[in-house]
Amino acid sequence: MYGENESTEQTSLAGFDPASSDDPRALFEELRKQPVLQIGPGFAALTRRHDIEAALRNPALFSSREEAVKLGNVRPLIPLQIDPPKHVKYRRILDPLFAPRQMAALEGEIVELVDDLMGKFVGRGECDFHEELAVPLPCTVFLRLMGLPLGDLELFLSLKEGIIRPPGATMEEQEPERKRTADAIYAYFGDLVDERRAKPGDDLLTRIMGSEVDGEQLTKEEVLDVCFLFLIAGLDTVTDSLDCFFAHLAQHPEHRRQIVEDPGVISSSVEELLRWESPVPGIARVALEDTEVGGCPVHAGDNVFLLLGSANTDYEAMPGADVVDLRRNPNPHLAFGGGVHRCLGSHLARVELRVVLREFHKRIPEYSLAPGTVLEYTPGLRSVSRLPLVFSPVAEFVG
Template sequence: MSEKKYSLELPEVARNPHDTYRKLRDNAPVTELSGRSSLGAVTLSRHEDVMRAFQTPEVFSSDPGAVDIGNTRPLVPLQIDPPHHRKHRKALDPLFAPQQMAKHEPRVRELIRELIDNVADEGHCNFHHEIAEPMPSTIFLELLGLPVSRVEEFLALKDGIVRPPARSMEERREMVNATGQEIYAVLEEVVDARMAERQDDFLSTILDAEVEGQPLSRDDVVDIGYLFFIAGLDTVSASLECMVAFLAQNPGHRQQLVDDPSVIPHAIEELLRYESPVASAARITAVDTEVNGCPISAGTRIHVLIGSANTDERTWDNPDEVNFGRESKKHIAFGAGVHRCLGSHLARMELRVALEEWHARVPDYRLAEGIEPRFSQGIRQIDNLELVW
């Protein structure tokens, strides 16, 4: 294991991590990064090693000890390993199948058009605040069954888990745990209301789902809701921001989408690969193991660098070239193995519709003068995405 410490926490590295990814793969593929968020964790950066971590949950477990996100029980199904994981995915996968997600496309298109209408004639906007955050957040709350009127409250709770303004690990732990209890209270209130009276939303559907012939427990439904709450209010927003930030700075690529909207699905896959909006995932070793000859003891937290794996020249041809005609689409921006992202079909649909509608109305845009996109760590949100046209 390399003794030289690398960091992904510096602002310039968070903005453009590819050079650091390359140095890690070449010089320290199994290492401990410097920085508060990486203390005590081993980082894997090569595609082969990342895939092994994703595909062998009996070694690299998704146990709750892998990451601290304020929950007191395992989040279903993310933090449950096989064989129990399989029965929960079997119950949930049909809810997120492509044909089910297609039913929600008209509402997504209606909402994104409303948001674009609010800014199209202004000649400028903060894309994060006015487009990328409200669109998927509203859709998610409507689908799950949480009140859209409380979106600002819920976004603040989500950020209290994902991006707490803590100055130390101890302070972070306290903030995250306190926020987690608030999220539980919100979800328990809504789940109890749905137990009394079903509505046309995911929580009601999940309450009626069965696992091996038995209904899910109240706690199971709350735990599923907790996972959706964290993922549904953040990842699509961050993905859309990464894509639009790239396109705002690369007019040749942007023009491809304007000239031929059929390119958009291919652009989404390539930008998911290159930008890897969810830059890493967490695991914990269930047994003693080794990676690239480096021994790793049981109970070690693992940082799996999705962004590095998606740009590993050992797997990809010309990985630093963004090519919307790239033949291979086997990126792992949504993870891999049994814990692959449950909501990937919803995310792809939302991203496609948003890019279609945005480029139809605002085809020629750029970053405002003096703006240097500010990427958050882990999930690469850009809160200062100021655009002009």
């Protein structure tokens, strides 16, 4: 159906974007009829689990280098846009800082942040979950980790949006805003690196600057390229996940009740909702050589989008993947990607997602979408622009 010769299909796919679909699962199911979807000239997407896994594990063929995705940066983002063997050097520095144990130690602090944010709306009986929790939480966590003033929250949010969702309908129209934002990001972190060099702190940035591999520290430019990536990859994706999770739970009371009645199901619920919603629906690669996927040609230089959301719901490869089961086991999903570029922040994301599921349902076990709400999922990364929830106001006794 999505073959190369069917021009009407091609046209309708010009605006191809599973992220903004109300039901990406149905779209993915349709797309999987072909292993390779031709989105446009030099732009293809892989649709099936096995092919996507193979591509993730073959960075020499499907490279994550700069050409794969344009984000306003002037040098490759580290470590995303660096392939092996150099990639290993950066992950050796960064992985220990984001390892599960380090992230687990942040849990108490994250609980407090969630409590504070919820405190602003529990008594009101309604909230915009996106605006009041999903957006500020990951950004605040990041500011704390980096030892930055909480007053920089709005600035950070605008920098992130300027790269991910600049105004304009096409990449060309968006280019000037992306460029301006990128300059601002380099300048902000440039000053910050100088500041920390003069006066080291007890924060993530200081630790990154002080880390050594083979007796060498990162250069200032390398540190900036790490910070740039943190800002655009680390904040929005947790917002997207929270939006997707709570949009699902608000519309599926049977799943919400399961979490309320048995908090023991929260860990597996995080994995299952990540799989089902795939808040990052796809990731970008560039083919370095001519090759074939499922018998379809992919050409050197083609931009190849790996549809993680489709891999995660490919029931041919993963039996039962077409339903939500909060206790699913096994659940070897690819929501954080796979291969050498597996999401660096995945363990931090998991802590944030678990804490919100637990704390929110403790205080607000019953909620639903505000009547008349039509959910709008954003293109690219799957956030929900407005997520108004209604619930019984909770009386709070402040001692």
